[in-house]
Amino acid sequence: MLHPPLSKTRSNTARFTRAADMALLLGLSISILLFSTYARAENRTTQWHHFEHLVDFIRMEDRQDPLVEFTQTREGLDAALSQENRRFISQNEGLLEDIRTELKGNDLNWKLRQATTRLMVVPEAHPDYAALFERYCYAVIDYVLQETRLPNPYQAITTLDGPPADPIRSEDEGITAYLVHNVADVYSEEYEFFAAIDNDRSIRITLDNRTYRGEIGSYSSFLVVDEDRQYRFEHNPYTLWRNSAEDPLNVLIAPVEETLHIALRDATEGAIKSRLTDQPPSTRADMEAVVEEWLAIEEAAVGGLVSALLPEILDRILDGDSTADVMRTLAERHAFDKYRYLDQGIEVVNTIGIQSTIAVYLEQTHHFKAMLASPPSDGTATADEETPDAVTNEPAA
Template sequence: MEPRKPTIGQQYGLTRRQLMTMGIVGLTAWTVEPLSYAFAGTGDDLEQITRIAGLPSRKGPLLVFRDYTTDPDVEIEQHIRRQLFGRKDLLSRIKKKVGFKKQLRLNIEEIQVRLQFIPQSQDGLGTAYQRYCLDITDSIFGMNGMDNIYSAITSPEKSYPAISQDGISAFLVHRLAKDFRATCRFTAESGNSIKTIISGAIYSNHLGAVDLEIEMVAPGQFELARKPFTIWQNDTDNLYTLMAIPAEETLHYLLGRATDREISTHFQNRPPESLAAARNIAEEWMALEESVVGGLVDRVLRRYCENRRLKWSDLFANNPQAMVPELRQYRYRKRGLQLVADLGFQHAMDLYLDSPSRFRERLL
């Protein structure tokens, strides 16, 4: 049997969605002009996306994404701790009530969060960014020979957008806001404690997120889960960051399977004594995941530009790669960038998927 001839998509690195968009599914011949047109379309979209970076932040309208629900939101918890321990007047009153003049121990027993969002603009800029997100995620699945994990990538315009029960839902918004109600307990060394409810609201600084949730179902037994939806904000003045968001969060979902497997094995072999201990263990592995994702995203974007004949230096001349935030979760990011560059995209991806522990040995 003669080997099957490569399809047009395989020959030119085009995805099925791109072929359908250009109306050429089923053709057996190709010419230079349509191919040039395809790349021109990508360039036009990126020109539009360039205009998004740096647009002023909008403050409305705020639409409800999801009503209040119990959510161990790390960003909210960090915000509460920063705010509380910056309020000396409040801490003084609490210490007086519990009869303790020195340090207090804070335990955040429960957080309820309502998510709200400002829609991204529904003009040509928003449409171009949505097409780009579809294109770059297709590229990642094609590079790895993996099935598309997304049920939809949409730009919601009304409150309570539907979350698919089959696959991951990705939502493109301008900004994400979080209203919260937290049950906090302050305990003195004597054992005296008081409980209070703290409420507030913040705009999220996480432009994209794939959260890992850990629940203790019995002493020493924990369940891990990642949310079936992800929200991508376009409120940034850095083009590299804007283009990296869909690639980064997609890679978190793909690599997260290996990370979660490693964490579960750790829990089985050495069961944590508390939920806090379990979260600390998971945080270390999530920092490792951040390191490899950062390196892979850079490779993905460079290959994406090469395949579409876009000159990297021209595209990011005024938008260099964003600095890695000085946050604990990114403590291995710089090493990850170098290791992925040394190993190459596919080797790094395969190594991590096979064994995050062996990747960690190479990294540290």
């Protein structure tokens, strides 16, 4: 999937207060396919009325504040950011002088008290936009589920206007889609400074490093390798969808693609576990190669399905012919390796149809992989063909 260049904005800010092992996690984060398209609005229904105004809302200012905490994602040191923070402190004479003045000493000692990474969001500030975007998400997901006959994976689709309920509900209850304006990873370190002549006096400062995500939406699952080399997946019980993007249509596509990724993910994970069990990898790099290969295959299926579903969705919302923009966007995605099978995926969907593609992927994922190597030409999907190795970059274990 294409996405805008990752916007990395790191700001070091200080907050002052006076003061007296065998598990391997591989993050599988699926981002949103981004399309730059325009389509006809000849078949708009009452349900889709007014959604064309979403484009005007999306084109409003892109805000990076105020940030509210969504969830803490991990504890522990980030070596690169920690080095950057210490460089910031050592080069900030004004900050050091303030600390010396507070502690009444020229020579300072310090220690790192904690390091955490939090996922933070910027809520949507315009109530009318938030309400319209939420209604659009419900409408477009209803359409996708009707066309694909997939079950509804969501327990809720909700606009986030503050920190979510704690704890976020279990995945067993369904996925919650949170609608937000912007998303950032915030790495924080808390340092404590002491005067060398008096360790009873101290000052604590916290440095925050913000990295704004370029993804419009994502759904993450994590491969965990237990001590006995058993493989299992854990999942976030939520997905985040931004309502801001440089190209407004990227926002409109997000609910469609996220829904398809969620629907196909169990089959992808099953194929990954099967491959790792049958041919155990000898290195982490080998394991990551297996994961990335199957994610590329999932992207081919999802991309093909999105290309088939997209025209009718855009017809209901926007004016204009989308063909040229769709083709241009598809050509741009070829620059990203994860889309190496996208053209084949589109061909498979065009040949056997939306529902047949989903059935093959869910029930015979390895056969879908084989179809990418030799897309069917007769409009049928055969289930007994041997899966070739032609579409694999997986290393020999």
